[in-house]
Amino acid sequence: MGIVPPLGRDVNLQTDLFNELNDIEVKSEHAIPELVKPWLEYVPDFLSFIDATELYQQLEQQLDWQQPEIVVFSKRHPIPRLQCWQSDEGVQYQYSGKALNENAWHPLLERVRDHIHAQQGVYFNSVLVNFYRNGEDKMGWHSDDEPELGPNPIVASLSLGASRTMHFKDKKTNQTAAVELSNGALLMMKAGMQRAFKHQVPSRKKVREGRISLTFRYIHR
Ligand SMILES: O=C(O)CCC(=O)C(=O)O
Numbered sequence: 419m420g421i422v423p424p425l426g427r428d429v430n431l432q433t434d435l436f437n438e439l440n441d442i443e444v445k446s447e448h449a450i451p452e453l454v455k456p457w458l459e460y461v462p463d464f465l466s467f468i469d470a471t472e473l474y475q476q477l478e479q480q481l482d483w484q485q486p487e488i489v490v491f492s493k494r495h496p497i498p499r500l501q502c503w504q505s506d507e508g509v510q511y512q513y514s515g516k517a518l519n520e521n522a523w524h525p526l527l528e529r530v531r532d533h534i535h536a537q538q539g540v541y542f543n544s545v546l547v548n549f550y551r552n553g554e555d556k557m558g559w560h561s562d563d564e565p566e567l568g569p570n571p572i573v574a575s576l577s578l579g580a581s582r583t584m585h586f587k588d589k590k591t592n593q594t595a596a597v598e599l600s601n602g603a604l605l606m607m608k609a610g611m612q613r614a615f616k617h618q619v620p621s622r623k624k625v626r627e628g629r630i631s632l633t634f635r636y637i638h639r
């Protein structure tokens with residue numbers, strides 16, 4: 419069929435202008451809007467500012483960053499950010515229609531994974547690390563609902579570096595909400611959220627600094 423775009427977060431490249439003009443209001447820096455409150459757990463100081471900044475710097479230098487291409491309407495586009503995938507042995511993820519190859523854990527990422535397990539009681543066997551090099555980099559509307567995540571995935575995102583906004587959209591009503599993700603903040607998207615909502619990290623053109631997000635997942639084998 420050729421012209422059918424793959425499912426995933428980078429197919430709505432043309433909605434940029436719309437996002438810039440219709441910025442969804444962030445209510446207050448650490449307040450979670452009512453619409454998404456039942457689905458989120460937000461820990462603004464999961465890592466201290468100093469630890470988060472140090473971790474950002476180490477990861478920016480040390481990870482093996484990739485920029486895969488996606489094909490939309492028969493044209494190739496590099497994804498508008500960099501990424502790096504790591505997991506326990508034997509874990510495979512078909513992400514946005516592409517197989518991610520197995521990579522061993524960076525010791526710092528494994529430590530963060532274990533810390534989340536200790537603090538939140540949730541075990542993750544993989545992490546997709548996103549690097550938004552500046553405010554031009556972004557991720558389009560999607561749900562993390564690939565079959566290997568199971569019917570009710572929990573996804574945790576730890577933010578490092580520049581603050582960016584995450585938008586949520588109710589799939590039934592199209593109501594939206596925004597949450598500000600600052601350096602060191604942990605956002606847990608709870609079971610059921612991926613079914614009810616989409617999310618995105620829109621561009622924010624004035625931001626010149628980078629942001630790294632560690633998105634932990636549990637892949638069923
Ligand atoms: O950057 C983030 O915090 C979220 C990224 C995301 O939604 C994803 O990796 O699926």
Ligand SMILES: [Fe+2]
Nearest residue numbers: 560561562617
């Ligand atoms: Fe996501």
